[in-house]
Amino acid sequence: MNYESLHISPENIAREKQVFEDISKCISNKKSWVFDAGAGAGKTYALIQTLKLIIDLTGRDLKKHNQKILCITYTNVAADEIKERLGATTLIDVSTIHDCVWNIIASHQKQLIEIHREKLLHEVDGIKRSLETEKWAEKYRILSGEEQSLLLEIMDSKKLIYYKHKRDNATDFRAEFTDINERFPKLLSNVKNFNKVIDCLFRIKNYDETIAKMDDSDRMFTKVKYDARFNDDRLEKMRISHDTLLEYTQKLVSMNDMLKQIICDQYPFVLVDEYQDTNPLVIQMLSSVDKYAKKIAHTFLVGYYGDVKQNIYDKGVGSNFRSIHKGLERVEKVFNRRCSPEIISIANKIRNDGLVQESIYEEFPDSSVSLYNMEVDRQNFITAYTKKWNINNKNKLHCFELTNERVAEQSGFPEIYNFFKNSKWYKIGKRYDFLRDHVLSLDKNKLGVVQKLLFRILDFRYKLGHDATMLVDVFREKYLKDVNILTLRKLLEKIQNISGETFEEYVTNIFNAYRKGDDKYDKCIDYVVAEEIKSYQELKQFVLNKLFYFSENEEDPDEDNQESEEEVDNLFKISMNTFELWHDFITDTCIGEVIYHTYHSTKGREFDNVIIFMNSRFGRRKEYFSNLLKVLPDKNEKQEVGTDLESARNLLYVAVTRATKNLCIVYLDDLGEDIQPVQTVFGEIKSKL
DNA sequence: GAGGGGATTCTTTTT
């Protein structure tokens, strides 16, 4: 969309200015505020304007007192964007909440250790309580105290064997622990419950030992560590997760007035971007600093920017916000600078909190909204709409799907996604939650080990095929220094000429020319592939080791290995075109006219042409969207708080408001008889293309 | 037909 040609009336310009003046009044009256604005209102713009205004008003004082403005974002991407739009300034710290909070508290190790010790004790208590009450532990409870300690003793001596076979099926697992089965006959009747109990026992032991070491001031146990790369608590190793970091911070701040003062003196202004996504503990913390600052009469202003209805993450504070940080001035912006009036009107009906948006523009280009309820072949439907909306490379079509699996399928590389999904490491290893990051992340660092290797080869090939690519992108910089251009060009040509219809062929051809006397070529291949892989066979072996033989399961090597080998073979027999589509997807360079996203991943973005494919089920919740559609324009917000209805509503709101001009929703399940609510919002329900 | 146990099947996103 080209918004610059759209006209805004003088009245609306004045009204928009007034909104900003409301914020500026909060600043001069020293009142914290919350800026609520629906989708497409220009929230980030307002945030940046506010930052600039604060600098204009108080920059000099801030500098004099060595103070700063703090701007907290939810993601690194958002932090980077704000930094860029802001330009160079030393008066503003922009960072994610976790970075920021860790910077503040990391030096308070003495108190952190105390909190950590308490947490460990608390966890041990909790685990003991579940062993005493939960049904899955009832077989364990039957044992006498002596038997219980004996069990722990035996299992502790077999710890490595236990972890190795933990994921085996029940029969194999029992075979490995026949001695336990003899000594405690009933205990292994349910292997899963047994595992749960043993895990608990180990954790208690670990935590107890850690507490003891902390009390002994063991050198390895004098500091609490946080590493943004890991998302799991390793409390016994003094390492905490993202959530625990916030938990500790909140505790530390609440019990330490000195720290509250340090925070408010260091950062008299704190702006929170997308506050609805922020963990409630963060809001609690800011609220308590706010209270304390008032008590000691220091300046401390918080400005929250966000939209409760765009909370689509489970852990975000969402609509609970208002009950946590009270006494805020509310600034509301009703303008929408993104969507057509038609789409705005639908979005207004989906919202149920009373915020009604209006377009800021006097006129808007032709737009369309339609809703279909029918079973469709997606491809046919998309083809029809490609014509209808005149889709081409400059006017792309964006399709929203609920799951990543479907996005992978529609984007043309289901075989690749499914290969990983069905590989042992993910499937038997129950690492389902890693799949998305490992296979589909646009951040290459987040890809899995195997995926990274495949990506390197594909990216190398892609860059060779593109004229715009600089030599430095393809070759290690070291080469460029002592090789003359002619040799380099020859080498480039040689590599460019490597062909292959499938991944197997391509890699085979790469290695056919390897170690044939061309030292420079060899080095180049070493760099791209990996030092330890010298043939297609070795590549295959690498994949097998990482994804299939990782536990070195020695039993039935024949049958097992053959099957796994076949799967890897099949992966590499897939056409190179399919791999290219995967490569384009994770580099965000899709050349097609149709681009697929999950609903969630479109947050913050906007597209001219959007088709939303929707069905009733989302995950385990079979009636996720069907329940919402039955009550769609219902304004009874309070009853919905915390329910699936609320989260479905927010997700639909986010999805719908991504569209600027053309929007089409396709509901693929039966709408049932109660179609009135859907009609009220979307008008006619079409059942034919 | 009730309940126990095993295997299989699921979503999204961020730090």
Added chain:
DNA sequence: GAATCCCCTC
């Protein structure tokens, strides 16, 4: 890691 389906036993 919970929900659900399926199979088995009593």
